[in-house]
Amino acid sequence: MTTKVLLTGASGMLGKMLFKELNVQKRYEVFTVSRTELKISDKHFINDIGDHNQLTQILRSCEPEIVINCAAYVNLDFCEKNQTQTSLLHQRAVSILSSYPSVQSLYYISTDSVFDGQSGNYDEEDLVNPLNYYALSKLHGESETLKKAKNGFIIRTNIFGFNSTAGKSLFEWAYQNLSTGNSINGFTNVFFNPLYVWNLSKMIISFMQMNCSTGIYNFASNQGISKYMFLFKIAEVFGFDTKLIKPIRLDISQMNAMRPLNTTLNTNKINNLGINVPNIDICIQNLYNDFKKDVTRV
Template structure:
């Protein structure tokens, strides 16, 4: 099987790449926007790709002729999407449209990552068939990307996730990494008590993607952690496991942070479908943070 991975230098992209190298004998073409890969393991080919370039995407897909395209490339900065809407739309919607059109040319299946931010956060957690109602521009772009895929005339799987965290080489910050970086430096932080979700350890999402490919599944799947918690509870647990001073963490309401983009509050994703059809056994908060800590020590 020939597999193409976009965004391979990101947190999820690195995890997916490692999991497929370990668990399959697929021919893998990994792509990212960098001229060269900085990943220090082999077993895959690498080429530079910007998914917003329609011609570059088409040429590469037609050349490589993948059976499966796994799209982990996205603009995920929620406040950044709110203020830089043109870039957000270009990456999250037009980039996906380019992948859809190219996948159709070679009859490739597209696996795409979406988010609980397509919902308004009024009555979560959400099932796969809940009605979307995004309240920020990031959520709107991700919902639009789902719709591009659904009308694209291709085989697809969409995996929705939330509060994705983990460790990788040179990755952008995520909630757990931000907590670790601040608390390990003895910095005081404010963490919200009214945003609820089921934080997702990155390897759980990579596992679900692997099983989508192995079992040739299509459609929408929710992937999230075992435990539904507010962000403050997660932060306190991380401080406890690392031995940081929990007094550095001040509980606040979302409204006190004056963030640019509105946030869904009562959110999270019901993962029963992924558990029953893909064999997902997601980490809970404590186990996930302990795994996060172990991986951090390996870096």
């Protein structure tokens, strides 16, 4: 017997990896959705899930028991300028997914940017204070999940990888510049503890197979790092000149959408569940290994 899973945002940086890893497990029948085609899936819906009618149609067609919601607009400036459209995807769609009768569990991929970044090392009980519309709308999606899903799980995270649909991801931008000898700026005052999308996908699947209580969970690597040091480590592992990374401080007064400075997440809760929380060096090494296998993707 397989369990029917609907994976939204399946063509994205995280969604594509999660799709591959879910299929390794023979226990799931995975349906996917995004607005563009996805050749690797033979049960793919090409739809805008911000459209109520299109989303309901998909749900009727597949009657999923589990939903993993990766769909999002991850460009902060886009979200700031297109708030209605953003809210339809980050909140309204989540409300519909959460309350659909066949859906027993909903896993909502959220973000570390629900915090204002004043202190860092945030645990699941800490007070949120989103600084921009992207983060606020993601928080609204969290609330819909917790209010309406039979079993709602919030996965707060930060990620890196390649194949981002929203243009170049942090890694892809760095790779393209460093590989052509261009210098890039690395913020010394911005801290996070991201996961490579493969590591996160494995962790999510382990989590799904545990009998956990509903609620909020932080998924991150085990130690905070500045964006500067992160890029430095990328350069080292990929064999680029580390002097191309210029240490600078982020001046948030220059940004359209405000950005938090230290969104590191405390991972004690998932650690106590027995989920293996990797360090950043292992994550970067995993990225390197995957990227080398498929360098044409960038």
